Amino acid sequence: MSDIKSDASNGAGSAGESVDKGQQLTQFQLVWRRFRRHRAAMFSLVVLVALTLFAFALPLVWPYDHGVYREIAGNQSPSWQHPFGTTNQGQDVFAQTMRGAQQSLKVALTVSVMATGFGALWGAIAGYHRGRIDAVMMRVTEIFLIIPLLVAVAALGGNLTGGTTWYAVALIIGLFSWASIARLVRGSVLSLREQEFIEAARASGASASWIILRHLLPNAAGPIIVAATLLIAIAVQVEAALSFLGFGIQPPDISLGKMVEGARTAAFTRPWLFYPPGLIIVAICLAINFIGDGLRDALDPRQTISRR
Template structure:
């Protein structure tokens, strides 16, 4: 019998295939990395930010320095040339990029924060509260942005933070509309009902459950708002109603070089190229984030 048992083959153990469950953060990151244009744009935008904030601090010329060379085309000494007073255009473009990015990020932060809170409270309470709050948002949306911003910034003497505050006050309604729509759907979820049944306050539900779960659309819209803010600030500075000398921004540089396009084109095209590059990269980043946070995209390649 022992011989018979010895001839029985031992059962083979097959490897059990396991599927690694990824967190939501990992899924979002992998979807974003699959968006090649968004990844390249993110690298370019980071490079622009580093160039503006770090490069401007170590560059041999300051944006307000006057050099002996006036109206010199691009060269090894002055990569972007100089203006008619001898200012190094490369230093001025770095300073203008720095100021424009600061204004755009401040606008996105203020408008995103206020718009998120406004939309979350409006969508959660619904009813009369929702109607009143959304009518106010609709009123802000109907205001002509450039015209109102031009009137409000005329008396500020070009204070960049006040320019950002005015533009943010006219841009928050876009974010609030998006957040309200998401919250209207989230407030009916089971975990919200359970939290309410356990005695959670409205403020706790809004800040602990609704806003965190609406973070994806919020991030996407705030990112797109950065690009819009860059263009609005550029338009105001081009009209002479934004940042004022001795400080500078990309829009102001383009405005000052408007009459020199045919004689000194480098004064116009270099800051203009930075405006286009910043706006394009941020828009591509926004597209990548929109795809990454899209809940319908469940499948991610390993």
């Protein structure tokens, strides 16, 4: 009763509908079936998996890393040995691009998990208790909502020595990214708390923390998952912008935004330095957004579901 409620009550199919000799589809199978019908989302999922392998698996077998090699001639155009060419300092741009994608994805995933976890819990507590607790918590949320994200993160990151590492950058971005999730979850909880299964949980003596964690958050999982997915794309853009402005990941490490910043004057003279990291940023963000659209359609309980 407390899990994500089945959509069978929407009239899509009777309780007797089954698959392969009476085996009913699970909620996950129903969502996956919907998601597969979204062609753009499926293609984007393949692209995202390919980019993830490019960032985390390919560096294990590639002969170069993002550092400087004395034996590499500087300022080479793309070749079989260096598919994206080399920098003036003798760095393999292909290896740099893999490292940059890896760092950007690590920042984005960390931000998404951290901001979604904290924001969902904050919004659920505010929506369940209402009254003064809700008013105070929502005022705090609104303060974080009106602060310009990029300006706040740049100001804080620029004054922290640890801001040059990927995990410090992720922590700073996540600190200012949870408020929208909190407001979204609060809205869902305000409607869920009036449902009969919540009243039954209260009547049985369940504590507020148990109801929030066991009943409310699982039933609000749909919008939370979609928001968390889209937050990955936002974090990629913010990290790239910070690195471009000089407040993000710094040398000797590298990120996609830092690569774009370093090659901004060579967009036409040496395009192999500028376009690969820029195109990967665009590809990650587009893929995440299409996946988010697919998840939103798949998790929408108002859509008709076929259980066969």
